[in-house]
Amino acid sequence: MLPAEIKETLLQRIAHAIHPREQAIDVMTIMQSHYGYMSDEAMEEAGGLLDMTPLELEELATFYNFIYRRPVGRYVLHICDSTVCWMNGHESLLQHLCTLLQVEMGGTSPDGLFTLLPVCCLGYCDHSPAMIINQVIYGDLTREKIDSVIHKLREQAHAS
Numbered sequence: 001m002l003p004a005e006i007k008e009t010l011l012q013r014i015a016h017a018i019h020p021r022e023q024a025i026d027v028m029t030i031m032q033s034h035y036g037y038m039s040d041e042a043m044e045e046a047g048g049l050l051d052m053t054p055l056e057l058e059e060l061a062t063f064y065n066f067i068y069r070r071p072v073g074r075y076v077l078h079i080c081d082s083t084v085c086w087m088n089g090h091e092s093l094l095q096h097l098c099t100l101l102q103v104e105m106g107g108t109s110p111d112g113l114f115t116l117l118p119v120c121c122l123g124y125c126d127h128s129p130a131m132i133i134n135q136v137i138y139g140d141l142t143r144e145k146i147d148s149v150i151h152k153l154r155e156q157a158h159a160s
């Protein structure tokens, strides 16, 4: 169950919408920030707030890359695998990341910190190869840049 404060915020958003379902992605995103991912129970709870069936929400959640239906790590790396990134070294960088994090695409690292997921073009092609980590975009990726980003995130995680 959501804390009363978050639930009230969501209900206010929904009340101000012309159609409650236009808030569906925002509601799931906020709930996901609280729960970590959208479990079946969370989907039912969201459906109750939005007056939508779990199936209607499921259709949105599976279409939208940033709603997670399974547990994910603290940092979710969405690696662009579209054409320009692919031409500019996507495969070798992905292999590097998999080795560095000891994870396969779609999985979570053994320390539970990093989940690796594919994503379509991020609109950042002029800085390809690119990825997004927890809503921060990183471009012009090289092995060295990836090493540096991962190192900083590990430090950040261990400091908190």
Ligand code: FES
Pocket: 080, 081, 082, 083, 084, 085, 086, 120, 121, 122, 123, 124, 125, 128, 129, 130
């Ligand atoms: S192809 Fe990767 S950002 Fe556009």
